Amino acid sequence: xxxxxxxxxxIAELESKLxxxxxxxxxxxxDVSTATSSLESSIITLRREIFENLTxxxxxxxxxxxxxxxxxxxxxxxxxxxxxxxxDRQIRDDPAIIGGFANIGGQSVLLLGxxxxxxxxxxxxxxxxxxxxxGYRKALRLMKLAEKFNKPIVTxxxxxxxxxxxxxxxxxxxxxxxxxxxxxFMLKVPVICIVIGEGASGGALxxxxxxxxxxLENTWYSVxxxxxxxxxxxxxxxxxxxxxxxxxxxxxxxxENKLVDGVxxxxxxxxxxxxxxxxxxxxxxxxxxxxxxxKLSAEERIDQRIEKFCSMGVVIE
Amino acid sequence: MSWFVRxxxxxxxxxxxxxxxxxxxxxxxxxxxxxxxxxxxxxxxYTCAHCNYHDKVGSEAYFELLFDNNEFTExxxxxxxxxxxxxxxxKPYPDRIRSTMLKTGLKDAVRTAHGKMNEQDITIACMDxxxxxxxxxxxxxEKIARAIDYSLLHKQPFLMISRSGGARMMEAGLSLMQMAxxxxxxxxxxxxxxxxxxxxxxxxxxGVTASYAMLGDFNISEPGALIGFAGxxxxxxxxxxxxxxxxxxAEFVLEHGFLDFIVDRKxxxxxxxxxxxxxx
Numbered sequence: 001x002x003x004x005x006x007x008x009x010x011i012a013e014l015e016s017k018l019x020x021x022x023x024x025x026x027x028x029x030x031d032v033s034t035a036t037s038s039l040e041s042s043i044i045t046l047r048r049e050i051f052e053n054l055t056x057x058x059x060x061x062x063x064x065x066x067x068x069x070x071x072x073x074x075x076x077x078x079x080x081x082x083x084x085x086x087x088d089r090q091i092r093d094d095p096a097i098i099g100g101f102a103n104i105g106g107q108s109v110l111l112l113g114x115x116x117x118x119x120x121x122x123x124x125x126x127x128x129x130x131x132x133x134x135g136y137r138k139a140l141r142l143m144k145l146a147e148k149f150n151k152p153i154v155t156x157x158x159x160x161x162x163x164x165x166x167x168x169x170x171x172x173x174x175x176x177x178x179x180x181x182x183x184x185f186m187l188k189v190p191v192i193c194i195v196i197g198e199g200a201s202g203g204a205l206x207x208x209x210x211x212x213x214x215x216l217e218n219t220w221y222s223v224x225x226x227x228x229x230x231x232x233x234x235x236x237x238x239x240x241x242x243x244x245x246x247x248x249x250x251x252x253x254x255x256e257n258k259l260v261d262g263v264x265x266x267x268x269x270x271x272x273x274x275x276x277x278x279x280x281x282x283x284x285x286x287x288x289x290x291x292x293x294x295k296l297s298a299e300e301r302i303d304q305r306i307e308k309f310c311s312m313g314v315v316i317e
Numbered sequence: 318m319s320w321f322v323r324x325x326x327x328x329x330x331x332x333x334x335x336x337x338x339x340x341x342x343x344x345x346x347x348x349x350x351x352x353x354x355x356x357x358x359x360x361x362x363y364t365c366a367h368c369n370y371h372d373k374v375g376s377e378a379y380f381e382l383l384f385d386n387n388e389f390t391e392x393x394x395x396x397x398x399x400x401x402x403x404x405x406x407x408k409p410y411p412d413r414i415r416s417t418m419l420k421t422g423l424k425d426a427v428r429t430a431h432g433k434m435n436e437q438d439i440t441i442a443c444m445d446x447x448x449x450x451x452x453x454x455x456x457x458x459e460k461i462a463r464a465i466d467y468s469l470l471h472k473q474p475f476l477m478i479s480r481s482g483g484a485r486m487m488e489a490g491l492s493l494m495q496m497a498x499x500x501x502x503x504x505x506x507x508x509x510x511x512x513x514x515x516x517x518x519x520x521x522x523x524g525v526t527a528s529y530a531m532l533g534d535f536n537i538s539e540p541g542a543l544i545g546f547a548g549x550x551x552x553x554x555x556x557x558x559x560x561x562x563x564x565x566x567a568e569f570v571l572e573h574g575f576l577d578f579i580v581d582r583k584x585x586x587x588x589x590x591x592x593x594x595x596x597x
Binding site: 162164168171172174178183201202206222224229246248259310312314316317 | 462490
């Protein structure tokens with residue numbers, strides 16, 4: 001059973017009508033192909049119409065769609081090989097961040113990303129994609145390995161935030177993220193970061209310092225989630241739509257404000273409708289970017305990486 | 318006989334106008350509630366003589382405390398905030414900035430300066446919590462970045478005094494990227510082997526903790542300061558339990574290995590000077 005978001009309801013209605021028609025036709029052995037194909041094309045038209053006019057909040061909802069491809073799905077669909085590596089060598093392995101060496105279409109890379117769960121048990125195991133400090137430390141350990149063996153780094157960002165827990169504080173959540181920011185600027189290998197779902201604040205940024213920072217079309221990336229922003233500024237959960245608008249959290253917004261380098265298009269109706277196609281698009285983008293970045297020397301990449309982030313922000317002299 | 322007749326009705330002095338002593342002469346400690354003379358409080362580096370509570374002071378007090386004879390050159394003093402997102406919550410962001418400027422006399426939540434501390438050159442950036450909770454927006458990020466540039470250029474130690482609730486929501490994504498910007502500059506400072514001391518004062522949380530505040534060669538704090546990534550309320554709500562006493566205090570953070578030492582504000586200047594002297 002597919003999950004429909006509230007604004008997809010009109011599509012859901014047409015799709016159930018289509019399914020019903022097909023079922024009837026099959027049972028009674030009649031040809032309804034003209035009727036179904038016209039219905040199918042009107043579904044596409046309707047979907048295009050709805051998706052061309054999405055509000056920012058609706059894109060936030062899409063970024064959290066339960067059927068959306070996660071890091072593990074991309075690994076399965078993009079990589080010819082993946083050898084997962086575990087642990088930060090200090091405390092434990094954090095299942096909220098997955099990482100390892102991979103082969104993507106003949107290109108060796110170090111791939112890592114936050115991982116959410118598909119069902120209740122998995123969600124708990126992955127802590128809803130909210131890493132602890134050891135997750136960020138594992139990520140850094142693996143990135144240093146990639147640097148040692150001169151392999152490009154690809155990070156996939158999908159987190160509702162770094163975990164705000166008791167042990168996370170004891171083990172220095174702030175320090176772990178801060179260290180990653182500083183160290184990632186100095187990595188000698190190409191670094192490509194892609195927001196594939198939610199990019200919530202420092203928890204996202206902790207693996208998102210790259211030569212290229214890209215966002216999939218229906219994702220969000222900001223300093224706080226719209227709900228939490230609403231709670232703090234409006235003192236109520238109810239202004240999340242306004243908060244999403246005010247903070248300009250979507251991929252297009254972030255590109256316009258020069259805070260990310262590009263937007264990766266999703267299949268019509270969102271990445272969750274066609275995992276294969278989405279992975280195909282992403283794989284192509286990753287390989288192109290690696291080829292492009294490999295033309296530069298390590299020093300050039302580091303200089304440009306630093307310069308890019310240092311030019312972000314708007315001040316009046 | 319008008320002095321027998323009341324011309325205005327009732328007593329018109331509001332309660333807060335009634336004072337037994339002239340304003341500003343006495344300081345009451347918010348912690349132990351004991352009273353001390355404001356001059357004595359200031360001479361005591363704004364700490365309580367009775368309970369050693371470290372009052373939440375800003376850049377003016379720290380500059381005076383640390384720079385010799387209160388002599389320093391401020392950097393980028395006129396830098397102020399734009400409104401790139403046209404952000405409106407309960408009121409437009411520029412209005413909030415303007416009214417905060419009027420109220421505090423500050424341009425934003427950080428001031429940066431260079432001068433001499435016990436005759437050693439130093440660049441200091443100090444946050445002001447009373448400017449929108451010391452929140453980090455583009456101006457804070459940019460001023461810190463430029464102060465680090467100054468340190469780099471003149472090869473002098475950099476001291477960052479943090480006091481902040483974290484990133485500034487009204488600048489959303491732009492404010493998030495200030496964490497990256499400041500960390501990038503600190504990476505360059507580290508490469509140049511110039512000492513960076515980060516003083517985390519009460520409170521230092523959120524994106525500030527998760528960037529420059531935790532990146533010192535030396536991370537230090539003042540007694541009793543609240544230091545954390547997530548705020549205590551958020552953690553309490555997440556885990557659904559009360560937090561242990563002293564959780565996220567400077568002493569707690571020291572015990573868990575994220576601070577080098579805790580220093581009484583009265584000894585701050587001398588201790589920093591000794592440390593820098595050993596390194597120089």
